[in-house]
Amino acid sequence: MTVPLALMGLLDREPSYGYDLKRDYDTYFGRGKPLPFGQVYSTLGRLARDGKVTAGQSEPGDGPDRKRYTITPLGKQEVKVWLAEPVAAEPFLQTVLFTKVVLALMLGHDAERYLVTQRATHMRRMRELSEIKRGGALVDALLADHALFHLDADLRWIDLTTARLGALAETVRRA
Amino acid sequence: MTVDALPVPGPLLEARSIDRSYGRTQALREASLSVTAGEILAIMGPSGSGKSTLLHCLAGIFTPDAGEVWFDGRRLDTLSDARRSELRRTSLGFVFQFGQLVPELTVADNVALPLLLGKVRRKQAYQRADGWLKRLELDDLGERRTGELSGGQAQRVAIARALVARPKVIFADEPTGALDSLTGEKVMELLVGLAREEGTTVIVVTHDARVAACADREVMVRDGKVTDPYADEAVR
Numbered sequence: 336m337t338v339p340l341a342l343m344g345l346l347d348r349e350p351s352y353g354y355d356l357k358r359d360y361d362t363y364f365g366r367g368k369p370l371p372f373g374q375v376y377s378t379l380g381r382l383a384r385d386g387k388v389t390a391g392q393s394e395p396g397d398g399p400d401r402k403r404y405t406i407t408p409l410g411k412q413e414v415k416v417w418l419a420e421p422v423a424a425e426p427f428l429q430t431v432l433f434t435k436v437v438l439a440l441m442l443g444h445d446a447e448r449y450l451v452t453q454r455a456t457h458m459r460r461m462r463e464l465s466e467i468k469r470g471g472a473l474v475d476a477l478l479a480d481h482a483l484f485h486l487d488a489d490l491r492w493i494d495l496t497t498a499r500l501g502a503l504a505e506t507v508r509r510a
Numbered sequence: 511m512t513v514d515a516l517p518v519p520g521p522l523l524e525a526r527s528i529d530r531s532y533g534r535t536q537a538l539r540e541a542s543l544s545v546t547a548g549e550i551l552a553i554m555g556p557s558g559s560g561k562s563t564l565l566h567c568l569a570g571i572f573t574p575d576a577g578e579v580w581f582d583g584r585r586l587d588t589l590s591d592a593r594r595s596e597l598r599r600t601s602l603g604f605v606f607q608f609g610q611l612v613p614e615l616t617v618a619d620n621v622a623l624p625l626l627l628g629k630v631r632r633k634q635a636y637q638r639a640d641g642w643l644k645r646l647e648l649d650d651l652g653e654r655r656t657g658e659l660s661g662g663q664a665q666r667v668a669i670a671r672a673l674v675a676r677p678k679v680i681f682a683d684e685p686t687g688a689l690d691s692l693t694g695e696k697v698m699e700l701l702v703g704l705a706r707e708e709g710t711t712v713i714v715v716t717h718d719a720r721v722a723a724c725a726d727r728e729v730m731v732r733d734g735k736v737t738d739p740y741a742d743e744a745v746r
């Protein structure tokens with residue numbers, strides 16, 4: 336699941352209130368599907384329980400939640416590992432890939448390195464699928480083709496993003 | 511038991527830190543690449559990154575400004591032009607995007623040509639050419655002029671011509687670049703399938719990931735350098 340990791344990644348920039356986290360998440364990763372408040376707080380609650388974030392004292396105010404959340408070293412480590420790690424090559428990954436690249440740029444991690452690794456992971460899977468096509472029955476070949484076309488689309492996006500990483504970094508850099 | 515006893519094949523073809531410029535444009539900078547015999551290698555990378563230049567240097571068509579190219583235990587880049595041409599004719603095959611066939615000649619003539627240039631007797635040359643035309647499902651087209659073929663047919667003829675003299679390495683630069691994706695894939699499958707049967711090494715430059723996925727491995731060229739995307743994993 337990317338939501339907890341995305342929230343931790345946003346917290347890795349600086350401590351933040353639940354409301355601000357939701358707003359940032361929606362801005363960068365929501366894409367027309369805003370994160371419900373309930374999910375933000377339940378996720379933060381679980382992360383706090385697992386020792387990945389800490390919640391500050393409630394502050395007086397109107398909103399439903401006036402706690403400031405801070406990432407812990409354990410949480411930081413998990414974000415760092417996740418950002419460097421290629422995702423298993425499956426069709427329909429775009430949101431995970433995108434989230435990783437944007438967060439890596441925000442946090443000053445090596446987004447290009449990640450994209451190189453992700454590309455290699457995709458290519459390896461595409462080679463396996465080509466192999467299946469070579470030996471397989473028509474049904475297997477057609478299924479393999481479906482996956483190949485989707486992975487190919489991801490790969491084009493990876494190449495395009497690699498070429499535009501500098502411009503994207505400018506866009507997501509905090510004012 | 512010693513490790514020495516194991517057969518460890520050296521690379522068949524190797525570029526060692528080669529540079530190559532066109533005027534002020536440096537197309538390759540310390541590019542290194544090593545290819546094992548029988549390997550099918552894809553070279554990918556952005557447009558203008560130096561892929562074709564690298565391929566031409568590996569094939570002895572260009573000589574690098576600095577660095578070394580080794581082929582089959584021999585230094586390639588320091589050979590005389592004549593010896594390099596000879597080596598290309600006898601040991602290397604080429605499939606480019608287009609333009610390598612002689613349009614006025616028939617399909618059979620084009621495929622037999624490398625053998626005729628290599629002083630193979632006429633009858634034998636045409637017999638061997640015919641065999642390859644069959645393997646590439648071109649046997650109906652032997653008498654056609656290559657100028658009258660479709661793109662996919664022409665590329666299959668080019669593959670037959672590249673393979674007919676049993677080269678050690680085939681160099682292909684965007685062999686499917688002018689074809690639709692299905693035809694391109696078919697052409698690539700034929701090239702790779704036959705190369706595997708023959709044990710021929712193939713180095714193919716391509717933008718198409720589906721084409722590259724037919725290879726055993728891929729490298730990326732960026733800004734004139736070769737990077738191995740799997741380099742980190744070998745260390746792990």
Ligand SMILES: Nc1ncnc2c1ncn2[C@@H]1O[C@H](COP(=O)(O)OP(=O)(O)OP(=O)(O)O)[C@@H](O)[C@H]1O
Nearest residue numbers: 532535536537555556557558559560561562563564
């Ligand atoms: N004949 C030439 N004269 C001058 N510059 C050249 C020549 N051929 C290539 N170049 C330059 O050298 C660099 C590398 O070119 P090369 O053709 O090797 O790239 P490529 O990776 O094959 O690109 P593409 O994917 O577009 O075929 C480019 O900047 C190109 O403009």
Ligand SMILES: [Mg+2]
Nearest residue numbers: 561562563683
């Ligand atoms: Mg080129």
